[in-house]
Amino acid sequence: MLKNLQGILGGKVEHALVRLWSDELSEPEAAAIHNRLRGDPAYREEFRGSVAVLARMEELAEDGETLKILGGHRRLLQERRTKRRVALSLAFAVVLAIGAALTIFAPSRGSDESNLQRYSTRIGEQQTIGLDDGSILILNTAGQLVVDYSEQDRRILLERGEAYFDVAEDPERSFTVDLGVRAVTAIGTAFNIRKLPEGWQLAVIEGEVALHSQTEELSPSPLPVPADGEAVVVSVLTQHRVDQGWVVEFDAIRNELRAFRPESMDRYQQWRSGMLSFYREPLYRVVQELNRYSDKKILIEDTSAMELKVYTAVSVHDIDSALRGLELALPIKVTRHFDRIVISGATGD
Amino acid sequence: MSRPIASRHNNIVTLASRNGPGRRQLVEKLFDEHARALRLFLLGWSVPQDQIDDLVQELFTRLMSVAGLEEKMSDRTGSNRSYLLTMANNMLVDRERKSQVRRAYMTEQRETDLERMDERTPERIVAAQLELEAMRSVIRSMRLNWRVAFVLQRFGNMSYEDIAIHMGVTVRQVERYMVQAMRRIREERRKIETAGEASC
Structure with missing residues (x-):
């Protein structure tokens, strides 16, 4: 708050404007804005010029670029809210059921014990794996993965091949797929990952995922918006939020991440049929x-x-x-x- | 900071009552929560102190005729304050344009009606288009985080909190992005003004 106040008292008009738009504007901030506006004509002139140009910019609300950002983000936010509500009620039910089962069948089981399970498929084989939390994994031909579920988190190690992940939401436990130096954490979603000889390919079918390194705390940023049909090379060092309809490919030889939006996601999921x-x-x-x-x-x-x-x-x-x-x-x-x-x-x- | 209802402008209450108790409660709530920010905003527009209350009333009066106000205000992804300030902003731009027209009318003493003076001349249209185009390219050239935060707040009417949830960052970071975006816009506006002054 002190920084906000400093920005208003000594900074340019944008500090005051940004705080004015906030629902959390404090009394001292309001007083500081008042004093600057009353006592500093040049500041007032800047303020007025800035808000006037914003009013004229309303026309840009219909711009294709604006609509693209708005459409995607608003929809995803609504979806996430709905999913979160559903997930919270489901999580409660699941916790109750498991709790009851443990009491009856395994009262002495350690609370942090994880349950490691390995799955593999032969060439030409596909296997559908239903996990305890309701998540569904489909492992494609010649694949191998390890499921490591504990009370704290849900981790999958995709050792080879390709798999589709339809993740059940659980606000208490993140769902992470380990890809070596990077990891993919689901944020309420379905996605496809394919290990390649020199890298991997991630296709987000529904929702969104965070692409990050193993130890980082999650704070992913959206990917840059490429021109239609073009790929963008993004940093391998930073976290990325990969939204529905995006494909990210990692090339280990070049140490490069390429992101693009294909016209259709069919080719990344048709194998399941x-x-x-x-x-x-x-x-x-x-x-x-x-x-x-x-x-x-x-x-x-x-x-x-x-x-x-x-x-x-x-x-x-x-x-x-x-x-x-x-x-x-x-x-x-x-x-x-x-x-x-x-x-x-x-x-x- | 709840103010007694009698201190609010009577017209607001009357209008609100006409639309039923639900609408009245909503308007009272909006008034309590946002009147202070609105007053500050009007002060920033150099509105004289004695006219500020009138304008706040005008804004709430306009608000009463907004169709589906309840839905708009209960939209959990939206920021009511942002909505009200944008409305106030547009109202003031409109008001200023009309007062410029009136001034021009008084100065020139011509036999022309206000509506005709209100028409946009080709020069004004070109200047407005150029400004809009410049702003469009400023938005496009912003860093992605600044652009997303700016678009969601200004055009999506979303609160900082919702933007933060969505972008996976803190509210404080969203405000920083907004400050950066607004700085770019202010600088661009300055450039346009300087260029305009130089060409005069």
Whole structure:
């Protein structure tokens, strides 16, 4: 408060204006503003000029940029309020139920004992994991994660692969996914994380998450707004709040975080339906994806075939059919060996 | 700081009563909570002391005709003070523009009606557009935190507390962002004024 008063007494008009807009304006602050306005004509002139320009700026309320910020933030705030109310009542019910269970079945159990559970999937397999708190995790092909729930917090270590997290709110326990040097903490949300050979990719499907280092206290800032379809490189050292519709990729080699807003989030979550669709994707990308679900390595032998554009939808549970479909649609030949599958250009035939 | 109802302007109470006890209670509450800030705000507009009470009354009178006032004031994401001060601000800009028109009318002694004088000349329109464009680019060039806080407070009518919750920062930090944003706007306004004076 003393700083506010100092700002009003010795600073420019913005200090007074910002306090005047506050619902917490104190008596001494009001008196200080009064005195400055009455006793300092130049100050009064500045004040008047500033508020007049603000009135004229009302027209900017309809600006696209303004609406974008307003729309997103207001909606999210409302959603969070609703979720918080729901979560608080749910949390109470859950605590009561668990409390009763502990009393009956395990009265001597330590209060801070954590419960470590490891889950893994084979190639081509998906596993849905329902956790005690109501959160749901879906682990994609060749994945591995550890669930570490305690009374204080909920931690997940994604060791490899890809997983979708639909997090149940619990105001008492944060939900954090450990990604090595960084961590993702859910703020009432659903998101997808994929570990890559040299980094990871985070896609926020619903709500928002905080991206931070392990030991930091949470105070994330929103990501900068990029031009449509463009990516922004953001600092790896600071905390970021990643909102719904954003994708953040970490490149460990460059030590770089790239954030962007894709036109659609489908490609980050379609795997859960067991179908993958590709629209104008180069063949090498499609093969890269299929390889994740195939127990035989798929290789492209001809560089000329790599860039062929693919429009298709395939089932991750039937890679063989997917390859047959590609063979019909593209000028390629698929040869199956006992240990690998090779794609070559069909022109040589 | 609750003031006896008799000390409030009677018109406010009368108008409020006409809209039912709920509206009356709301207006009383708004008056108690925000009249002081409004008076200070009017003082900042160089409104003479003896006219301040009249203007506060005018503002509350206008408020009575605002459709859906209860909904607006109970919107938990909104700041009532911010809403009232913005309303006062617009009212004063309007008032000032009209008084300039009247002054021009008196000086020129021309046979023209106030409405015609009130029309915006091409020069004024261009100047206003240039100012708006400059302000638009100032907002765009602000640091993201300043811009988000400013937009949410000024155009979203959100309280600092809600902005703080939303941005994941403290209320104090939101106020700092607002100070920085307002400083940029003041500096830009100064530039425009200086350029305008130089071109005269």
